[in-house]
Amino acid sequence: MDAVRCAVFGLGRLGHQHAINLATRVPGAKLVAVLDSVPELAEKTARELGVQRWSTEPDELLAATDIDAIFVVTPTSTHATLAKKVAESGKALFLEKPVSLDLEEAAATVHAVEASGILCQLGFMRRFDPAYKAAKAQIAAGAIGEPLYFKGISRDPQAPPETYVAASGGIFADQSIHDYDIARFMMEREVTSVSAVGSVLYSKEVARYNDVDQALSYLRFEGGAAGDIEAYRNAFYGYDIRAEILGTEGTLVVSGLRQQNVTLLSNRGSNYEILPGFIERFKEAYVDELIAFIQCVQQGERPSVGVRDGYQALAIATAAKRSYQEKREVAVPGLNEVNVS
Amino acid sequence: MDAVRCAVFGLGRLGHQHAINLATRVPGAKLVAVLDSVPELAEKTARELGVQRWSTEPDELLAATDIDAIFVVTPTSTHATLAKKVAESGKALFLEKPVSLDLEEAAATVHAVEASGILCQLGFMRRFDPAYKAAKAQIAAGAIGEPLYFKGISRDPQAPPETYVAASGGIFADQSIHDYDIARFMMEREVTSVSAVGSVLYSKEVARYNDVDQALSYLRFEGGAAGDIEAYRNAFYGYDIRAEILGTEGTLVVSGLRQQNVTLLSNRGSNYEILPGFIERFKEAYVDELIAFIQCVQQGERPSVGVRDGYQALAIATAAKRSYQEKREVAVPGLNEVNVS
Amino acid sequence: MDAVRCAVFGLGRLGHQHAINLATRVPGAKLVAVLDSVPELAEKTARELGVQRWSTEPDELLAATDIDAIFVVTPTSTHATLAKKVAESGKALFLEKPVSLDLEEAAATVHAVEASGILCQLGFMRRFDPAYKAAKAQIAAGAIGEPLYFKGISRDPQAPPETYVAASGGIFADQSIHDYDIARFMMEREVTSVSAVGSVLYSKEVARYNDVDQALSYLRFEGGAAGDIEAYRNAFYGYDIRAEILGTEGTLVVSGLRQQNVTLLSNRGSNYEILPGFIERFKEAYVDELIAFIQCVQQGERPSVGVRDGYQALAIATAAKRSYQEKREVAVPGLNEVNVS
Amino acid sequence: MDAVRCAVFGLGRLGHQHAINLATRVPGAKLVAVLDSVPELAEKTARELGVQRWSTEPDELLAATDIDAIFVVTPTSTHATLAKKVAESGKALFLEKPVSLDLEEAAATVHAVEASGILCQLGFMRRFDPAYKAAKAQIAAGAIGEPLYFKGISRDPQAPPETYVAASGGIFADQSIHDYDIARFMMEREVTSVSAVGSVLYSKEVARYNDVDQALSYLRFEGGAAGDIEAYRNAFYGYDIRAEILGTEGTLVVSGLRQQNVTLLSNRGSNYEILPGFIERFKEAYVDELIAFIQCVQQGERPSVGVRDGYQALAIATAAKRSYQEKREVAVPGLNEVNVS
Incomplete structure (x- = not known):
């Protein structure tokens, strides 16, 4: 070939x-x-x-x-x-x-x-990470029964530079969008509405862009399932990406904080190094x-x-941003509900 | 004596x-x-x-x-x-x-x-659990710098009977109240407002009592810190209580899912038993x-x-319930703001 | 009563x-x-x-x-x-x-x-530790099929004072004896012979008492099973007691290094404290x-x-000491093989 | 290039x-x-x-x-x-x-x-596995002080076919040889003698080849350090390769049993899948x-x-086999002590 x-x-x-x-x-x-x-x-x-x-x-x-x-x-x-x-x-x-x-x-x-x-x-x-793929395969095999709740956490080791923030579209479109996509992937349902809140906890400068450095989105899915997505820019300890999918018969936990399968035991305790960033975490x-x-x-x-998945994740992010700004639950518009000039 | x-x-x-x-x-x-x-x-x-x-x-x-x-x-x-x-x-x-x-x-x-x-x-x-106490001691010793965010998860293995739900005051006052208290304890600050959402994911009967079996509360603390509390009635796999306190220099994770320090390795994988309930989890x-x-x-x-801590936790729970019902952020009233007839 | x-x-x-x-x-x-x-x-x-x-x-x-x-x-x-x-x-x-x-x-x-x-x-x-008891119960329930191999590790955080060593009877009778007993308990068989080796790795003074601060015993059990017991006086990082029981259908791992269910994540990695000594490890x-x-x-x-279990463990320790000294495999004498003056 | x-x-x-x-x-x-x-x-x-x-x-x-x-x-x-x-x-x-x-x-x-x-x-x-490399780097950086003891475990998920066993040279040259090499690599010293024992625990047929399916080697290194290597052919639960390097100031633990960063929580406990074999474990x-x-x-x-490392590992394996057969400690011959016809 x-x-x-x-x-x-x-x-x-x-x-x-x-x-x-x-x-x-x-x-x-x-x-x-x-x-x-x-x-x-x-x-x-x-x-x-x-x-x-x-x-x-x-x-x-x-x-x-x-x-x-x-x-x-x-x-x-x-x-x-x-x-x-x-x-x-x-x-x-x-x-x-x-x-x-x-x-x-x-x-x-x-x-x-x-x-x-x-x-x-x-x-x-x-979607191509071995852990997420394995979790998805377990759901497909019925390991947790019917998925009811998705929990996602994305924490960056430190906030990006101010110039990046200015052009980023905000924390929902820039950071949580990966979780919105993986939530859809895992739950195999569309998100119908979002309620989002957030705070400026550390990076005071992001307030200038009406942005936050910490955010929480509550998702409602078709058919009554729900979920929440935490995003934080300043975890300091490393790059921390997690997911949980709670079902009627079990819960799957996707983690991956550890950098290497090496632990140091000393009089300062049991210690292992944490993954520093997305390139290392998602190398494979x-x-x-x-x-x-x-x-x-x-x-x-x-x-x-495909490209439709790109639209859907952005539609959730856009609704989350509006929810945060207007302090109310916001519906996620389907592709055919958007006017294209 | x-x-x-x-x-x-x-x-x-x-x-x-x-x-x-x-x-x-x-x-x-x-x-x-x-x-x-x-x-x-x-x-x-x-x-x-x-x-x-x-x-x-x-x-x-x-x-x-x-x-x-x-x-x-x-x-x-x-x-x-x-x-x-x-x-x-x-x-x-x-x-x-x-x-x-x-x-x-x-x-x-x-x-x-x-x-x-x-x-x-x-x-x-x-507050007397060895893990929470140790985490508190580490915060006091400066291990995480200034605490900025509290994350709490409380999952029960299965929903209580309907008669219990009817008299429980709802998920916020009954289940999340422990997290509201421990959040105050860990952050050493009062909660000023709550935004709460929730869903009926599994126990359809709780809807009769305007209750939910899954809830998420977003807390704002004095001085700009924040937090979120997840509650779920039907985890099925066991009793799962967790907390994270994110600070300017580190994050503390309080966990405790494992029932015993015994792991079974077999061709079905690596397996350990999970704590079944609160009596076992908080035995000590x-x-x-x-x-x-x-x-x-x-x-x-x-x-x-003391009894004031009881008031404060209930005040957060009451605000959370109202937030859930009225779909808006609700301030937590101080003791002197409550009329006592 | x-x-x-x-x-x-x-x-x-x-x-x-x-x-x-x-x-x-x-x-x-x-x-x-x-x-x-x-x-x-x-x-x-x-x-x-x-x-x-x-x-x-x-x-x-x-x-x-x-x-x-x-x-x-x-x-x-x-x-x-x-x-x-x-x-x-x-x-x-x-x-x-x-x-x-x-x-x-x-x-x-x-x-x-x-x-x-x-x-x-x-x-x-x-034998009364919750982890060992739970492992024993799993063996009894058939979780690992037939037990074939026992692996024990006992590491003390630091060597006892020289006066203690002088009167201790040596590392086999003093430290490994707990493992010999728990090996018999787990395998539900008697040990028939021991091959023991050892080294002075750190505490040079123990050589004066023909003792070592590191030892390894290989046990043969009735019916063809085997096992090994590691003992070390100077682990420095804490008190580390482990066991594994390998069977025809699975392996049980007994551990317990962690002091509390608290983990500190920081730019120095993921860290938890280690149990300092036997009083804390076996508190319950x-x-x-x-x-x-x-x-x-x-x-x-x-x-x-009972008191016979005390004899059996000592008989193994005595054989181990002799094996170490004579550099050969030594049979473990049954109670009726010992002359009592 | x-x-x-x-x-x-x-x-x-x-x-x-x-x-x-x-x-x-x-x-x-x-x-x-x-x-x-x-x-x-x-x-x-x-x-x-x-x-x-x-x-x-x-x-x-x-x-x-x-x-x-x-x-x-x-x-x-x-x-x-x-x-x-x-x-x-x-x-x-x-x-x-x-x-x-x-x-x-x-x-x-x-x-x-x-x-x-x-x-x-x-x-x-x-030697190229990220975990072993990271451990080696930590030793070089002084994380454990002076290395004193090496502990290695190699467990295969199941014994190879009888024809393989017949030509394998026995468990020491076939399975433990990897541990002998990595022990030299980690300790940065040569092994001077070996005491080896072993048993036929499960694969009765290996006895025909004077082989065992379980073996334990005790290594003495130049300068007084020591170590032990466990090998087992029939772990059943998966491919289990571990190492510990105990030093004067800390201990490094190299592990890697988990197949994916996914855990299933259910009423059967907390479960993850185990690596099935060497190709998967050492993929990278x-x-x-x-x-x-x-x-x-x-x-x-x-x-x-290089090729000398191949000689050294084989020299240890050869001494281990002889030690097992002759039930005594056997010195490891240096390259210049071997007659080459």
């Missing part, structure tokens, strides 16, 4: 990781080009990974006939525009979350991508989502997580 | 446990009488524990000059009335939570007890709170947890 | 703990006398625990008609002599391990105690073994762990 | 895994040929991995000028012969353990490989050892684990 010729757009921390993974760890993938608006970064990465072509111009690579798939890892504000361009180019699209920070734009992107018929996978890497998931994508491209299959 | 002559009022599951503990495990305590409205139960318990006196009439024992301390473990609806009677008798009072289901009555009870000058300890046993705390109370009585010291 | 009138002989750390437990935590026990060769210690303990009688003369208390049970917690060298005297007195005997450091003397003690018909329980407290077992003994006395039942 | 052109000899379970890893997960490696004595297997694997060349004749591939490195994953009996041939060919050699089952042959192989000057890495993958290590080897080849560096 022919290798899938890949181009990575955006070479920040995650884009760089995707590029490395495509170059060395994803069978069937061939990294043929990298792109960044900073030419020095693009050139350096190309050299480092032994890639011939680098660019600062998306259109140049989108027009290339010897590129099969585009990986959009650029800043969020460019996601929708690039997604539409990739759709027009007919290439396969791997799109980082969120689709957009604007719900109408996200809906329009869904329509554009679906109309084009291109293959599109969203970068919700948690970041590879496996790419492997899955390449397989879909090679075999013409539909990705298990 | 003379033994403290004790009488236990109410011989349900917890009252019976208190009676056993006083009879056998609490140095300085002498169980001299037991009381229950069901004479057979009172008589049987007296015989079983080698206690001479049993009764169905509180007034009879309250008038006895050879009884020093009364342990009120009767149904909640009788707590306030009995507390006032004990206050009038001048005896020491160990009072189970909640003080009342009515905030005005609770405030009046605080006034009556405090005016009488009797020694009074509330039955918030978690139930003894230690009585030991502390008896010491206070013997040494004329003020208990570390 | 009448209270059992108890006298504790020997008020070192463990004797003092037994005295406190009998005075305050053991239903049916009444501590009526304490004894120590140091009169000040006996008097002080009596005052502290509200006990009327104290003595330095065993014979005085053994002759008392108002004492029902003697708890021998004196130095090992006096165990056998005192046990025989208690046997002659006809009182019930709770005897700390080891019965003796001399196998012939131990055998003679067994004969004397059994001939007298007194009730006698050995102080192998691990030290009470429960006394409760069981008092119940046996009150109900005329035979203790589950 | 040019890709290293690799050929894998031997396509059993591990050889197949190496071939997959070289083809897809090891940057800088190019799998150009596979070899197996079964032509169908060689051809099938070549097709599956898109490799042009396959063979049944080592000499053919050893003579090829367009192959840079040979991975010997054939049956143990062929290791020494093939290693010498690779040495003659001048290619780089990745050699699976053990070097040989015969100590003289192993010594001769060391001499031949070293005389040839080729680059040679031994397949002790545990099997990739990382190849990455390290390829880097050494590309940069002309000496591998961190």
